[in-house]
Amino acid sequence: MSPDKERRDSARTEIRIELFVKKEDSEEMYTPMRAVDISSKGxxxxxxxxxxxxxxxSVASYDNIDDESKSSAGRVARFDTLDIGPISGLVVWADGAHAGVLLEDLSAECREKIEMLTI
Incomplete structure (x- = not known):
């Protein structure tokens, strides 16, 4: 489903933070990706x-990834203020440049951090 065709029931906020992503249950290292918007659900x-x-x-901020992935990522600017993860997610759409991710199993603390960004 493309982002312009889906209906949203939670507010989205533009954001520019580096998050780290890997396939769930894999031995791969985390790959840095830029989050461009966020809501309490995705x-x-x-x-x-x-x-x-x-x-x-699995999605996480820099402080919550394994040491091997940190070493591979090199020095990361500390502009990410969203200390999260790892969080399970499901990719619901992708267009070759961006992907929409449904966040699952958010802790109350993480949901609160995200909701504070969307106010």
Missing amino acids: LRLRDKGLLSPGMRI
């Missing part, structure tokens, strides 16, 4: 065609 990532609908992923 986010849109600039994924450069790496994600596809139906893919289950």
